[in-house]
Amino acid sequence: MHKTRIFGQSHWIQGVTQCQEILRQCEPTMSKENSKAIFNLKKCKYLGKIIKEQRAPPWPTAPMSELPPKELADALVDIYLRTFECRYRVLHVPTFRRAYEALWTTEERDAEFVIQLKLVMAIGAVIYDENFSLRTSSIRWIYEAQTWAAEPDFKARLTIDFVQTNILLLLAREIIGVSGGLIWISMGELLRTAVYIGLHRDPSCLPKTSTFDSEMRRRLWNTIIEMALNTSLESGGPPLLSLHDFDTHPPGNFDDEDILAEDPTPKPDGIFTQMTIPLAFRKMFEARLAIATPLNGIGPHSSYEEVLRLDTDLRASYKNICRILQNYHSDTGHGPSPFQTQTLDFLMRRYLLALHIPFFQSSFGDTTYAFSRKVVIDTALQIWCTTNPSSGMMITRRGAQTPSEKDDLYRLTICGSGVFRLTSIQCCFLIAAELTNQLRDEDNLGSVPLRRDLLTILEDSKEWGWKCLVAGETNTKGYLMLSLMNTQIQGLMARTLDDEFPVLFMHAAEEALAKCLALFEGRVGEGDEVQMELDGINNMDFESLFGSKGGWNFMVSEPFDHSADSMYWPGNWIA
Template sequence: MESQRKRPRPVVSCLRCREKKLKCDRVAPCQNCVKGGYEAECTYHQQPDAVDPHSQPKPKRAKIAEAIEPGTLWMGPSIGIIEDLQQRVLKLESLHAVGPHANNYGPIRDASVQNSWPRPEISQSSSSYLGTLVVKGSRSRYHGQNDRITLLNQFAEAKTFINQSLNNPSLVGLAKEVQFLQNKSQTPNESPESLSGIESFPELQSLLGSLPSKTVCDQLLLVYTQNLEKNLRILHIPSFLACYNAFWATSDHETSFLSMFVPLLTVVLSISVITETAPPSPEYSPSWDYLEQHAVGAVHAWMQKLPRKPRTDISTLQVRSLLLLARQLRQVSLDELWKESGSLVRSAMVMGLHVNLSQSKSLSPFQAECRRRLWVSIVEMDLQTAIAAGMPVMTPALDLSPLTPSNLNDVDFDESTTELPLSRPMDEETDSLAQITLAQSLALRIRTMNLVQHTNPEESIEERLRHGQQIEESLQMIPPPLKLYDSDNSDPAFVLNRVILDVHIRRPLLSLYRPVLASLPPDDPSFLEIQRASLDSSIAILAYQDTFDPNIFDLDIPNINSYWNIFHTFCQNDIILAALTVCEYLKFINQQTSIHSSFNEFSFQNNNNQQNQNNTINPYPTNHTLSHNKASLTRLVENTIDSLTRRIGKKGTNMKDILLLSVVLQSVRARGPTEQKDRRMSHGAKKALSACRQNLLSAANESIFAFHFNDPNPLSNYESPDVVLPPNVSAQLNQPSPSMPDLLQQSASLAAEFDTFQSDLFTFDDGSFMWNI
């Protein structure tokens, strides 16, 4: 009976459906590959007389051959020597083709790796890169497409005004005061490079000696399990808690197993302390200060001293992953985070986390599942860091589907599990549902960012539209338990994780469409769709600010300020870019209104009919934008500026972001003459700087300097701008900015430091900003 079943059957399904054991509709590409975003990988087994399923032949992409078992003889088709040599040369040329990650991996691996980066022909007129290169003497720095320098080029009037602001003594003096106060309000973190170079064992003893008491650890560990391990799954919580209990149950912490647990516990506590505002009692304040300021640097220094073998341990990779998250929460520069995430990806690949080991017996089901969770988390962090830094994704183009974790709770499996239980349905909330939801669109989002980095916006409109529509479908496919507005749960940890999940999916969409909007003519048929999608995502991101704003949120919820700070830490760049996208739409509305207002009603109607026939645009093209008129969008950006201003004393808040938004908003609001626009931009800049100074002086008066000022409201003479500035307001704005005599008179050294303080808020070189170079 068994021999009768082994009859030869033709392969009619695509190779991916056959591998996944899915029902294939046998078209090219099939429906399963379209849903999964693998259209380019949908290929069929070629029989000698088979007909190509594609209507038009397309060149197949090179695919690296899988490793062959030693001692296995592979019998290829019978071909001549010349034909064999020609095929070998073609294969070598495809394998050695120049690509962004050509040297990141070797020729043999189990997961299918495809050379899927687009290589369009680059015209001579196209730019070699999307960002801006700034050179200052022997130093140079590349700013990606999401940096202020590159974005400012889209607003010519605002750029000219800011570049000329050095000639405005009132603005320069006000900016000097703001930057001086901001520098005084922030405590610098300890740099790992300042730690003394000692061996790994003494450093481990130092970490052990600095570990807080069990009371503090218990509290912070509870904070971690309640707030983290949702979108990113780095630890298996029951196993970690078992190690934690074993650690405190024994007095001998110098054994190999327990000693390696100390750095992992330390970095977990250093993450938790960010979301917890105060220690359980004043006697634990030194431990709190250590975790906030020194623990991350100490763990990083310990990591640098590890020998070769411990570096390949899974716990070491977990420490590095958590260390990257801890450094992000501490506002480490984006270029440093991008370099660290790329190094983390390469370290994970060295350990083989990118390899599909589902059929391997060398790893237990528990180990394999934990490795899949950790790998997907590392890739997600690499993608998000690359987007924020405006740099390429370091993860190569892999087939992530066999490496996606199962939808299981942590209690569903442990070290003794011999076979993983079946994955739960996607409409059932589990400990891993958020990560799996992100993982389903992870390959699509990586391909999207590769498209952004390696193609010209003007030459890839259709492909960008296709990727953007697939990302929007991913947003619609978020399971009901993870949708923010479908739940009555107001717990800030629940809300924060749902918001971050949504923003993570939207980021590639905005990066995909933003350069297109800047270069695409409004009469292009694709303009409306791109503008609608960009505006929708921008408004959604800006609306999330109210979710954690202490002025709006329920004050009875503890630590709401911490969640507000964490939201801005993770989404600061998204907020700025979303606000600028709204400003770009306001600019578009003004331009279209100016065009239409130049005609009388009769000619306008005739022209409008003609425009409809020519597929040209309307100032309010969709029903969605009709619900968000100019006034509501202007208020949305103003609220964003106000929110950023109230956080000016927090680490990571940049005055240049506030100044940029304030000037750009005023530049796009009015349609009057240039002189009136200049007055509005000047007023907006002064208003923003004055509001920042007021917040910084209030913070200095309350907690930093403990000084008292005679004028508690230095903004009493400033009013909100109208479309036409009254003469008395214009006269007030031309007066010298109020100084800080009450503050500086309290300390001669402080006054001397202010006199020598150099402000760089308006520094420019060759017409370009020198943003923190």
């Protein structure tokens, strides 16, 4: 199974075989005379490029001291602090808040702090409203930070402040989709910068310093190795990190105010602090690293016995964490927020998914891997319910939740880019593959028993994909494939003949892409140059439109190879 690999990503590749199969079935009906879908897809691709160009400021973008109105800035900062700062500890919140309030009362503003603040606001803007109305501003803030960080004064940047700014920049790029697929590459530079200034060594091994400085160094290193591991899993690249590369201890279980004291004592595990959730992730770090290293390495995959052992280790670690967290109560102000528990659950299940997906396709014909098939489908269902709480198919956690808190993760999947969006759509692909296999393997003449919950997710996924486009997504491929997969399942349930499917697919594609084209045309507006380009696409001959290979090869970066892992990039479908 998958013996030759240039790069990792086997857990992504098997999640999209369903899409490739559908595209192949469409090819017999493709011609210039009988399909508007082919041309509309090309138009959507062109308009999407124009929309992205309109949003992006010129490069380089000189940093500016201007900020949005304080009321808006307050809201964006609060969103960031209640979500991502609780997940990745980057800032010392009391210190940051004091500098933030002082910023509004002085005319001379520290350039680096303004950059940090704009990155904080950019991340918060993703969840600010359901349509990401501040997308253009957020992209500009990222460009300003990238321009500032690119200045060649390298030695002066080897500071804790610069590491904090770099972490925020990478988070913002990934979440907002500014070269988000290349975060793993940039993460390598940040990791090496951290090592160069000694964050990989525990402060107890260095000259004596204050508790504040020691804990901030531990927190930043903890965040960096967490991001390095997660970007590895997302990109398919190796983690480039082992447990032998550092001796920095996990941060202490302190609230931010505690480390300002002269000689504070960490709180016991039973006391909830601002570090409880990051420390929970750290407790699962070793188990997750053991999954990502062979999965994304160039050596052979783990044996199935080893996969089952890794599964057991990760579940045991997560079960212990859940037991502790269940004793906290968010309605008293001393427990995890909905966003914290949802992201913790999401991340654990994401690693389970990656661990078992390499055996998913084989499980259709070999009962040896039946456990992996069950894990993949159950995990996909749980991830979807976590990121889409309105699905009504899960029991919500106890404790009061404000409407904004309840929608934080959902808005992130709709408006943001990166792992939450990619994993959500991958779950839909996997569920579609499971339903398709059940329908095709059924050998009786009666009704086919299908799981209603899986059908509901697939039906809901099409509307979810459309909401992503309405919120500003510029790539139609995700919505198109969700539409085609729904058409396939409906056709199989209706016992449609195989030779009738290509026509059904093309009609579904025409309907989906006409809807996308109308949305994109409304965003771009009227213009002679744009109209001339669209007219030119309509007048293209068939070979020019598809290239010498023909077919739907322009839909993906590389053709899929079932015998070996290809260089297929999953983000190209929806990013």
